[in-house]
Amino acid sequence: MAPTAAPSPIEISEALSRRVIGQGSAVREMAIALSKKLAGLRVGNILMIGSSGTGKTTLMRAVESYLAGDPELAIRSTVIRLHANVLGEEAAAGRPGEAVLRRLLERAREQLGVAAPIEAYLARAMHGLVFVDEVDKIRSQVGDTVNVRGIRAQEALLTLIENEAVPFELPAWMGGGAVTVDSSGLLFVCAGAFEGLYDAVFDRVTIGADKGALQPVTVVEGGRVSEKLVFHLSDWLRNEDLFDYGMSPQFLSRFDAVVLLQDLTEEELERIFLDSPDSGLHQTRAYFDSRGVKLAISPNAVTAIARAAARQPRLGARALKEVFRRVVRDLELQPEKSAREGVVVIDLPQVDRAVANL
Ligand SMILES: Nc1ncnc2c1ncn2[C@@H]1O[C@H](COP(=O)(O)OP(=O)(O)O)[C@@H](O)[C@H]1O
Numbered sequence: 373m374a375p376t377a378a379p380s381p382i383e384i385s386e387a388l389s390r391r392v393i394g395q396g397s398a399v400r401e402m403a404i405a406l407s408k409k410l411a412g413l414r415v416g417n418i419l420m421i422g423s424s425g426t427g428k429t430t431l432m433r434a435v436e437s438y439l440a441g442d443p444e445l446a447i448r449s450t451v452i453r454l455h456a457n458v459l460g461e462e463a464a465a466g467r468p469g470e471a472v473l474r475r476l477l478e479r480a481r482e483q484l485g486v487a488a489p490i491e492a493y494l495a496r497a498m499h500g501l502v503f504v505d506e507v508d509k510i511r512s513q514v515g516d517t518v519n520v521r522g523i524r525a526q527e528a529l530l531t532l533i534e535n536e537a538v539p540f541e542l543p544a545w546m547g548g549g550a551v552t553v554d555s556s557g558l559l560f561v562c563a564g565a566f567e568g569l570y571d572a573v574f575d576r577v578t579i580g581a582d583k584g585a586l587q588p589v590t591v592v593e594g595g596r597v598s599e600k601l602v603f604h605l606s607d608w609l610r611n612e613d614l615f616d617y618g619m620s621p622q623f624l625s626r627f628d629a630v631v632l633l634q635d636l637t638e639e640e641l642e643r644i645f646l647d648s649p650d651s652g653l654h655q656t657r658a659y660f661d662s663r664g665v666k667l668a669i670s671p672n673a674v675t676a677i678a679r680a681a682a683r684q685p686r687l688g689a690r691a692l693k694e695v696f697r698r699v700v701r702d703l704e705l706q707p708e709k710s711a712r713e714g715v716v717v718i719d720l721p722q723v724d725r726a727v728a729n730l
């Protein structure tokens with residue numbers, strides 16, 4: 373594909389940032405990759421690592437809707453998103469890579485219509501963007517147990533990544549028949565939470581093989597001086613840690629960039645709670661509206677909800693929903709009963725009561 377005018381990385385990152393709060397470096401990396409991809413240039417594959425609920429799937433969805441929202445771009449990009457486990461299942465059935473190629477071809481058919489020549493579908497599909505979500509689920513071992521399906525799934529991806537000759541059975545709607553396709557133009561963006569990786573790396577640099585590597589630093593907090601271990605995964609993560617986690621060296625070597633998503637701050641959680649279209653606040657507000665009742669919430673209450681959510685380990689922004697559910701639980705049966713002049717106001721005391729035993 374010849375390079376053509378594509379949206380700049382800045383334009384793209386601004387668009388993505390409307391849906392993804394924070395996560396600056398992941399958004400930037402994605403925007404640069406997408407800009408190059410849309411210009412028809414080759415782009416290295418990306419691996420995103422971030423705790424659950426930090427926005428990995430949200431970022432993938434943001435890219436999908438960014439592309440879908442502009443007819444010019446929609447027609448130039450074939451994008452699919454799939455769960456890594458699908459790869460394990462098809463690999464077990466002896467058809468590695470097939471699900472990815474079939475879905476890409478289906479997307480190409482949606483874009484080109486049903487009457488295009490086979491070569492056009494193939495050309496379009498082979499320059500697609502493939503999101504593989506929950507890629508940590510295809511680790512090759514869990515504890516001491518070998519995960520055969522995971523190993524196969526990694527191999528299935530390997531058959532597609534940077535491979536110029538992938539044997540493939542055309543789907544029936546294309547007339548069937550065995551062909552060889554060049555999948556080296558695909559861009560893969562894989563993401564996973566890699567739960568346990570953080571602790572494993574922390575252990576390595578404190579009590580494990582690299583004991584003593586992480587030294588305490590002196591911090592001053594509230595006028596008091598103390599020694600503290602300050603650990604950022606991004607400072608210490610090495611490829612070996614991912615091998616140990618169960619991603620094969622061959623698999624990892626196909627990624628040019630490993631991008632870490634950060635745990636969300638209280639302030640970011642507040643913004644997600646207030647602005648995200650699928651936040652519990654918006655959903656409850658829509659429900660109350662449907663009952664003819666307005667929902668108002670005080671800034672103090674919002675802060676308290678974000679703070680309570682930030683205390684929930686390993687849930688990320690998902691904790692906002694859990695916390696908010698507790699707050700509105702008793703209001704939902706009869707919102708009109710709790711309303712004064714048609715408005716339900718949620719204030720700090722209600723939140724404090726709801727999160728007291730969290
Ligand atoms: N950085 C973020 N910006 C906006 N919303 C977010 C962010 N992180 C998480 N969320 C919200 O939290 C929920 C879970 O996020 P998701 O992206 O699915 O997490 P994961 O990183 O586990 O894939 C979604 O409802 C999403 O709206």
Ligand SMILES: [Mg+2]
Pocket residue numbers: 428429430505506
């Ligand atoms: Mg996810």
